[in-house]
Amino acid sequence: MKGYLMIDGVLRTGTNxxxxxxxxxxxxxxxxxxxxxxxxxxxxxxxxxxxxxxxATLPGILDHALAMPDIHWGYGFPIGGVAAxxxxxxxxxxxxxxxxxxxxxxxxTTPLVFQDVTGRHDLINxxxxxxxxxVGAKSSLKVSPRSLDGMMVKGARWAVESGYGLxxxxxxxxxxxxxxxxxxxxxxxxxxxxxxxxxxxxxxxNHFLEMQVVRExxxxxxxxxxxxxxxxxxxxxxxxxxxLGHQVCTDHLKVLEQATRKYHITLPDRQLACAPLDSPExxxxxxxxxxxxxxAWANRQMITHTARQVLSKMFSVDYEEMPLVYDVxxxxxxxxxxxxxGKRQNVCVHRKGATRAFGPEAPDLPPDLxxxxxxxxxxxxxxxxxxxxxxxxTAMNRTFGSTCHxxxxxxxxxxxxxxxxxxxxxxxxxxxxxxxxxxxxNAIADEAPEVYKPSEDVVNIVHEVGISLLVARLSPIGxxxx
Amino acid sequence: xxxxxxPHTADVKIRVHARTLNALFSDACAALMHVLYGSDxxxxxxxxxxxSANDHESLLRDFLSEVLFVSEVEGLVFAGADIRMHGTxxxxxxxxxxxxxxxxxxxxEVKGISYSGLAITHDANGYMLDILFDV
Numbered sequence: 001m002k003g004y005l006m007i008d009g010v011l012r013t014g015t016n017x018x019x020x021x022x023x024x025x026x027x028x029x030x031x032x033x034x035x036x037x038x039x040x041x042x043x044x045x046x047x048x049x050x051x052x053x054x055x056a057t058l059p060g061i062l063d064h065a066l067a068m069p070d071i072h073w074g075y076g077f078p079i080g081g082v083a084a085x086x087x088x089x090x091x092x093x094x095x096x097x098x099x100x101x102x103x104x105x106x107x108x109t110t111p112l113v114f115q116d117v118t119g120r121h122d123l124i125n126x127x128x129x130x131x132x133x134x135v136g137a138k139s140s141l142k143v144s145p146r147s148l149d150g151m152m153v154k155g156a157r158w159a160v161e162s163g164y165g166l167x168x169x170x171x172x173x174x175x176x177x178x179x180x181x182x183x184x185x186x187x188x189x190x191x192x193x194x195x196x197x198x199x200x201x202x203x204x205x206n207h208f209l210e211m212q213v214v215r216e217x218x219x220x221x222x223x224x225x226x227x228x229x230x231x232x233x234x235x236x237x238x239x240x241x242x243x244l245g246h247q248v249c250t251d252h253l254k255v256l257e258q259a260t261r262k263y264h265i266t267l268p269d270r271q272l273a274c275a276p277l278d279s280p281e282x283x284x285x286x287x288x289x290x291x292x293x294x295x296a297w298a299n300r301q302m303i304t305h306t307a308r309q310v311l312s313k314m315f316s317v318d319y320e321e322m323p324l325v326y327d328v329x330x331x332x333x334x335x336x337x338x339x340x341x342g343k344r345q346n347v348c349v350h351r352k353g354a355t356r357a358f359g360p361e362a363p364d365l366p367p368d369l370x371x372x373x374x375x376x377x378x379x380x381x382x383x384x385x386x387x388x389x390x391x392x393x394t395a396m397n398r399t400f401g402s403t404c405h406x407x408x409x410x411x412x413x414x415x416x417x418x419x420x421x422x423x424x425x426x427x428x429x430x431x432x433x434x435x436x437x438x439x440x441x442n443a444i445a446d447e448a449p450e451v452y453k454p455s456e457d458v459v460n461i462v463h464e465v466g467i468s469l470l471v472a473r474l475s476p477i478g479x480x481x482x
Numbered sequence: 483x484x485x486x487x488x489p490h491t492a493d494v495k496i497r498v499h500a501r502t503l504n505a506l507f508s509d510a511c512a513a514l515m516h517v518l519y520g521s522d523x524x525x526x527x528x529x530x531x532x533x534s535a536n537d538h539e540s541l542l543r544d545f546l547s548e549v550l551f552v553s554e555v556e557g558l559v560f561a562g563a564d565i566r567m568h569g570t571x572x573x574x575x576x577x578x579x580x581x582x583x584x585x586x587x588x589x590x591e592v593k594g595i596s597y598s599g600l601a602i603t604h605d606a607n608g609y610m611l612d613i614l615f616d617v
């Protein structure tokens with residue numbers, strides 16, 4: 001096990017576990033720990049390890065600065081980073097949440113099977129037409145300034161009450177689809193101005209809507225409880241809080257930069273700007289962040305509605321026959337109760353490119369899933385498999401109930417554009433039976449399968465470590481890229 | 483115009499070289515517009531932005547964040563920016579055109595301008611800047 005040294009100063013502590021000892025950089029209060037195989041360790045950037053060590057310097061951090069196997073170089077926290085902070089000494093930082101607050105993913109099932117939809121270009125074309133995507137896209141569902149407030153305060157609940165979903169959807173969203181701490185007073189007029197025209201839009205970059213087929217079931221009991229069966233057609237949606245959340249991060253980062261000085265906090269990276277959780281600046285950011293998270297849940301609910309309408313019309317299936325499996329946030333900070341050094345305590349968990357993975361009997365699970373654990377949805381890169389897993393007690397004990405969020409990039413966008421042609425990738429995927437629609441070719445090259453770690457390798461590590469367990473594998477048949 | 487994209491795994495990292503601070507800011511704005519909308523951008527429509535901040539790095543971040551905001555909510559794509567620095571602030575005279583889905587859809591959305599690794603340095607040859615856009 002000791003044979004391979006990943007990065008100078010990083011210690012191997014298990015088959016898939018590595019530790020960054022205190023002292024790796026000055027000011028670390030706790031060690032860093034990340035979960036990664038030796039093979040994936042070979043593509044890990046020094047910058048990502050440095051960023052995880054930076055997180056370990058933040059005031060009030062508990063246990064370890066953690067990173068999941070999709071760890072890569074981001075800004076502030078590394079992508080895949082998780083950290084919990086004590087309520088009395090801890091901080092809140094937008095660097096641990098990101099610009100795209102509550103970027104997340106959801107999956108709903110349909111009564112259709114693979115044979116019903118294979119080769120149906122018209123379905124993918126119709127979804128591409130109905131769901132606004134890409135730069136400059138505006139919503140076709142009219143959001144008024146008043147409904148914007150509903151989105152920010154009640155999240156997915158607002159959307160369902162407005163006719164964009166089924167009541168049962170809410171029980172299948174993390175936190176019931178909204179954070180009660182939302183305070184839209186701290187969302188600036190600028191952020192609101194950006195939020196109005198974008199409700200119900202997908203965005204661009206790695207955001208997508210994908211039609212998928214369940215190809216493999218690893219855990220029949222859990223799959224049944226989640227409503228998944230072999231050959232079934234599902235729809236996965238990946239997007240976030242759009243310009244509203246981006247502006248909230250931009251605005252509060254500026255305030256928190258000053259707060260960092262005011263509260264005499266020393267930081268190794270300005271993007272980690274933060275304030276004590278109980279300070280006015282910290283509370284205001286938390287309220288605005290929660291409002292943005294709610295906007296994101298409402299947004300994914302609205303896109304779900306549009307997709308269900310298209311499917312309902314084209315295949316004569318009832319809207320009600322397309323229930324939500326689950327909706328998870330992967331860029332967010334939350335107050336949760338966890339065991340720390342043998343004691344239960346309330347902490348503030350930051351997840352930056354990491355998914356909540358609550359185990360059986362954890363709070364916030366719907367009664368019918370209490371024995372199974374929370375569904376965890378891990379999107380693959382374009383054209384590759386996505387996975388449904390379930391949360392575990394090991395995650396509760398070791399990672400503050402967290403797991404990976406995706407496959408993790410290994411190639412920069414500039415390299416991808418130089419090396420890969422969007423047109424060729426789209427035709428290669430079509431040969432494999434996957435139809436891709438995107439606003440432009442770059443959007444396809446940017447997100448080609450080769451630029452990510454194989455999603456299979458990433459989920460196998462979290463499964464082996466036990467911080468979530470494999471339930472099902474889904475493969476794409478049609479992709480709408482943002 | 484002198485900027486290049488340097489490899490960064492998740493996001494877009496830009497390096498800019500310029501003789502003057504005004505040109506450095508102007509080129510950083512051009513880089514941002516290029517990432518968002520591609521290279522086909524024309525002038526004609528004018529917009530003035532005023533920003534002030536405590537240091538050059540914050541001034542640049544706040545300026546680009548404001549350009550991002552104006553561009554999105556007013557549906558404008560900028561071809562150029564004439565920058566005048568004064569004390570702790572700047573005035574930017576932006577020159578652009580309305581967003582056209584046909585011509586301006588080759589880019590990707592920028593979610594924010596990061597402080598991570600943001601550094602403006604100065605030597606005998608002029609100024610250099612590294613900046614990260616979250617995409």
